[in-house]
């Protein structure tokens with residue numbers, strides 16, 4: 001698919017822009033960069049405030065990292081596991097997110113962090129809102145790498161029936177404006193094999209958090 005081409009579904013989903021294959025040319029380089037971040041801030045499965053282990057493993061880069069534990073969800077400037085600042089945001093990450101945002105109607109986006117999610121088959125992310133950030137004028141830019149997934153795109157209420165969008169390696173989604181706080185999630189990942197990651201999906205979620 002051509003870079004920047006919209007999925008037909010997007011036409012019916014205001015506030016969500018789909019950029020299939022937008023990051024495909026950088027797939028291998030992005031995966032290598034995830035490895036360098038994870039060498040300093042390893043993936044870990046955080047616990048929800050209710051004490052349940054999340055099925056996706058996470059790490060972060062940038063000025064702050066999204067963390068969850070018994071105290072709640074929040075942004076932390078230090079990695080609680082090491083007591084050190086999170087690895088700085090790689091330039092290639094920031095540039096990609098800015099390009100995707102600009103193409104989606106958010107020309108001034110400057111992400112200050114990226115949450116990196118890692119999913120194995122069976123892992124999922126329940127419908128949720130991204131609402132721990134301070135800046136809701138900024139969009140969310142979400143990059144998929146490796147194994148495919150089904151993205152669940154709901155609405156302003158948890159009970160809104162979600163649309164199901166297939167996401168493949170290199171696809172980018174951007175949402176903002178009236179849709180900034182819409183519910184979304186990831187259906188349980190199906191078993192599969194990706195040429196670069198095997199049975200693993202990675203996701204980069206760029207935000208202006210602080």
Ligand SMILES: O=C(O)CCC(=O)C(=O)O
Pocket residue numbers: 115117125130142144151184185186203205
């Ligand atoms: O993995 C994805 O594509 C979505 C991740 C997400 O919604 C989040 O980290 O808040």
Ligand SMILES: [Fe+2]
Pocket residue numbers: 128129130184
């Ligand atoms: Fe999210």
